[in-house]
Amino acid sequence: MDANNVLEIRGLNVEFASERGRLRALRDVDLTIPRGSIVGVVGESGCGKSTMINSIIGLLAHNATVSSGSISFQGEDLLQKSERELRDIRGQHISMIFQDPMTTLNPVLSIGTQMIDIQYRDQIPKAQKKARSIEMLSRVGIPDPESRLDNYPHQFSGGMRQRIAIAMALQAEPELLIADEPTTALDATLEVQIIHRLKDLQHSMGCSILFISHHLGVIAELCDFVIVMYGGEVVERGTVRDIFHRPSHPYTFKLLECDPARIAETTRSLPTIPGEIPNLAKLPPGCIFADRCERSIGLCREKIPPSTEFAEHHWARCHLAGEVSST
Amino acid sequence: MNTLLELDDVHVRFRTHSPLNAILKGIDDPFVDAVNGVSLEIGEGETYGLVGESGSGKTTLARSIIGLVEPQRGSIRYDGTELVGMPTAEMQKFRGNVGAMFQDPVGSLSPRMTIRSLLAEPFKIHDLSQRNLGQEVNRLLEMVGLNRDFANRYPHQLSGGQARRVGVARALALDPKLVVADEPTAGLDVSVQGEILNLLGRLQQELGISILVITHNLNVVRHITDRMGIMYFGRVVEQGPTETMFHQPSHPYTLALLSANPEPDPDAEIDRLELQGEVPSLFNRPSGCEFHPRCPFADDRCQASFPDLTELSDAHSYRCHHPLHVT
Numbered sequence: 072m073d074a075n076n077v078l079e080i081r082g083l084n085v086e087f088a089s090e091r092g093r094l095r096a097l098r099d100v101d102l103t104i105p106r107g108s109i110v111g112v113v114g115e116s117g118c119g120k121s122t123m124i125n126s127i128i129g130l131l132a133h134n135a136t137v138s139s140g141s142i143s144f145q146g147e148d149l150l151q152k153s154e155r156e157l158r159d160i161r162g163q164h165i166s167m168i169f170q171d172p173m174t175t176l177n178p179v180l181s182i183g184t185q186m187i188d189i190q191y192r193d194q195i196p197k198a199q200k201k202a203r204s205i206e207m208l209s210r211v212g213i214p215d216p217e218s219r220l221d222n223y224p225h226q227f228s229g230g231m232r233q234r235i236a237i238a239m240a241l242q243a244e245p246e247l248l249i250a251d252e253p254t255t256a257l258d259a260t261l262e263v264q265i266i267h268r269l270k271d272l273q274h275s276m277g278c279s280i281l282f283i284s285h286h287l288g289v290i291a292e293l294c295d296f297v298i299v300m301y302g303g304e305v306v307e308r309g310t311v312r313d314i315f316h317r318p319s320h321p322y323t324f325k326l327l328e329c330d331p332a333r334i335a336e337t338t339r340s341l342p343t344i345p346g347e348i349p350n351l352a353k354l355p356p357g358c359i360f361a362d363r364c365e366r367s368i369g370l371c372r373e374k375i376p377p378s379t380e381f382a383e384h385h386w387a388r389c390h391l392a393g394e395v396s397s398t
Numbered sequence: 399m400n401t402l403l404e405l406d407d408v409h410v411r412f413r414t415h416s417p418l419n420a421i422l423k424g425i426d427d428p429f430v431d432a433v434n435g436v437s438l439e440i441g442e443g444e445t446y447g448l449v450g451e452s453g454s455g456k457t458t459l460a461r462s463i464i465g466l467v468e469p470q471r472g473s474i475r476y477d478g479t480e481l482v483g484m485p486t487a488e489m490q491k492f493r494g495n496v497g498a499m500f501q502d503p504v505g506s507l508s509p510r511m512t513i514r515s516l517l518a519e520p521f522k523i524h525d526l527s528q529r530n531l532g533q534e535v536n537r538l539l540e541m542v543g544l545n546r547d548f549a550n551r552y553p554h555q556l557s558g559g560q561a562r563r564v565g566v567a568r569a570l571a572l573d574p575k576l577v578v579a580d581e582p583t584a585g586l587d588v589s590v591q592g593e594i595l596n597l598l599g600r601l602q603q604e605l606g607i608s609i610l611v612i613t614h615n616l617n618v619v620r621h622i623t624d625r626m627g628i629m630y631f632g633r634v635v636e637q638g639p640t641e642t643m644f645h646q647p648s649h650p651y652t653l654a655l656l657s658a659n660p661e662p663d664p665d666a667e668i669d670r671l672e673l674q675g676e677v678p679s680l681f682n683r684p685s686g687c688e689f690h691p692r693c694p695f696a697d698d699r700c701q702a703s704f705p706d707l708t709e710l711s712d713a714h715s716y717r718c719h720h721p722l723h724v725t
């Protein structure tokens with residue numbers, strides 16, 4: 072593993088056992104997070120983003136198996152760690168903001184109790200822990216943080232719960248922060264405020280961030296690198312400018328094209344990608360995107376395209392990688 | 399156009415501290431005014447967008463329309479029928495008229511029910527079990543673009559996006575006249591989001607339904623709504639035709655919000671109206687215009703007096719002493 076990277080995933084394969092057979096949810100996934108950088112993950116709903124994150128932090132569902140691959144964090148393979156070791160890593164070195172804030176929050180405990188509890192490792196008086204919690208809440212824009220420490224999760228709005236989960240994740244000052252759609256429930260001004268917070272964190276603490284979002288505007292503003300996933304594979308990865316200005320994989324192309332932010336004239340008929348995601352229990356013999364791809368050639372339906380670095384630090388899993396003209 | 403839904407001066411308050419706890423904390427008035435005098439109308443076949451600050455009362459307003467919270471004051475008339483003060487049994491029956499999509503997709507689906515029973519449930523609740531439920535379930539799955547196999551799955555076996563589609567299917571099950579959709583596409587990639595919005599648009603054309611959509615996604619609001627309202631701190635501070643709101647907003651908060659939207663271009667020039675200061679206290683609301691502590695244009699008058707409602711042409715109205723673009 073390259074010492075300049077905080078996290079490296081190589082050749083990761085994950086399967087779910089289901090009634091329909093083995094669902095191959097992740098196939099040959101590669102991901103690199105250079106130290107101190109922010110890496111964005113975008114892709115189709117159900118393409119395996121949360122499954123990838125859960126593999127990193129060791130919280131895969133019971134019916135999941137990692138069939139091959141490695142996940143090195145600071146030089147150690149997380150897939151070889153015990154439950155206990157992983158729990159320590161999650162508490163101190165890797166923090167997680169889950170897609171659904173209620174994964175983090177306990178509905179029957181007040182917010183204050185929960186925020187103080189997670190500081191159990193710190194040998195400081197309780198009053199100081201409380202003060203720190205208030206400070207964190209006000210930094211994510213929760214009004215009246217002191218008196219609202221007494222409130223329970225259901226007494227907050229969706230976006231407030233999301234911000235509380237963010238505050239709790241940042242409290243640990245992790246080396247790696249994994250955020251699964253952390254700003255979906257926030258208004259645009261708050262979203263920008265949170266982006267600034269995360270960038271501050273990156274600069275002041277050298278924290279690296281893996282950031283999943285469907286909001287392409289946020290990805291463009293926040294991230295240094297981007298990976299694009301489709302149907303359980305990483306189909307393209309590169310710098311944020313490569314992905315937005317020089318997309319190479321036909322799926323990336325389509326994804327950007329479908330963003331309503333790019334469509335100046337208002338329309339009630341928004342662009343979509345015709346067709347369906349293939350059945351992960353019965354994979355096609357060739358490229359995973361071939362059925363929906365406007366550029367596919369005969370080879371695409373016969374052979375799985377390898378991931379090719381067709382330009383420096385710019386990979387795509389497409390037989391035509393590098394040939395496809397950009398926008 | 400006929401009015402379908404008419405809200406007049408709706409107020410909703412929540413208690414945040416028990417009486418004893420409030421005394422201990424020195425809080426005189428341990429309530430938050432989540433919705434503080436909202437009036438708006440939605441016409442038949444119209445799409446109205448409600449956007450605004452996280453915590454400003456959007457979900458609470460939506461819940462009061464579908465009868466899940468009771469306003470303390472004001473009136474909500476649906477097709478001529480007053481909903482405030484309606485007896486519970488009657489309310490139960492009324493709910494079939496309004497399709498609801500909730501903010502939290504997985505959490506709003508009971509974890510122990512299969513997707514098949516979740517989709518059949520609305521028919522059972524409203525005594526429509528004589529219909530061929532198997533057929534109805536297949537119809538709904540197809541409508542939202544999910545394979546029939548999904549009927550056997552449980553909510554936790556779905557990706558966030560797939561759960562979202564199940565939510566849409568449930569909301570539309572009984573062919574409602576009004577759909578209240580709280581963040582209907584949060585957590586979806588842009589192409590699936592396009593599919594869901596096109597689907598709602600198509601159903602609206604075919605069936606003439608009205609839609610109240612609450613969302614933080616400004617790109618979505620711009621494309622799909624006819625009119626929109628901006629909420630800040632429990633009030634609608636500006637409302638009007640969507641085109642006008644984006645091109646000529648009057649309220650400074652509207653401009654701050656709309657200009658914050660991150661663009662899908664890493665080299666985009668950023669031109670935002672930044673808000674100053676902290677979020678104000680809900681227990682001790684600011685005097686005069688409640689936006690004044692954060693408004694770049696505030697002066698003494700803003701601090702002293704609450705701005706009246708100013709009505710421009712085109713059903714465009716706002717509350718501000720120093721409106722933009724208006725001389």
Ligand SMILES: Nc1ncnc2c1ncn2[C@@H]1O[C@H](COP(=O)(O)OP(=O)(O)OP(=O)(O)O)[C@@H](O)[C@H]1O
Binds near residue numbers: 117121132555559560
């Ligand atoms: N426990 C499980 N059992 C069976 N299938 C599962 C399970 N968890 C997820 N899946 C399936 O695996 C695929 C990947 O799901 P995952 O949640 O990782 O997607 P995602 O990219 O995070 O999607 P979204 O953007 O909608 O959150 C989906 O097809 C999903 O239905």
Ligand SMILES: Nc1ncnc2c1ncn2[C@@H]1O[C@H](COP(=O)(O)OP(=O)(O)OP(=O)(O)O)[C@@H](O)[C@H]1O
Binds near residue numbers: 230256413454457
């Ligand atoms: N059951 C409750 N008890 C106490 N306070 C509540 C309750 N439900 C909501 N509130 C408060 O009411 C205010 C408005 O919340 P609401 O959920 O309506 O906001 P919202 O505009 O939907 O925000 P978001 O965009 O974050 O979803 C918040 O201050 C919230 O804490």
Ligand code: SF4
Binds near residue numbers: 320362365
């Ligand atoms: S490999 Fe072929 S089918 Fe797959 S994305 Fe490239 S061109 Fe399209």
Ligand SMILES: [Mg+2]
Binds near residue numbers: 557558
């Ligand atoms: Mg996910």
Ligand SMILES: [Mg+2]
Binds near residue numbers: 228229230456457501
């Ligand atoms: Mg809400």
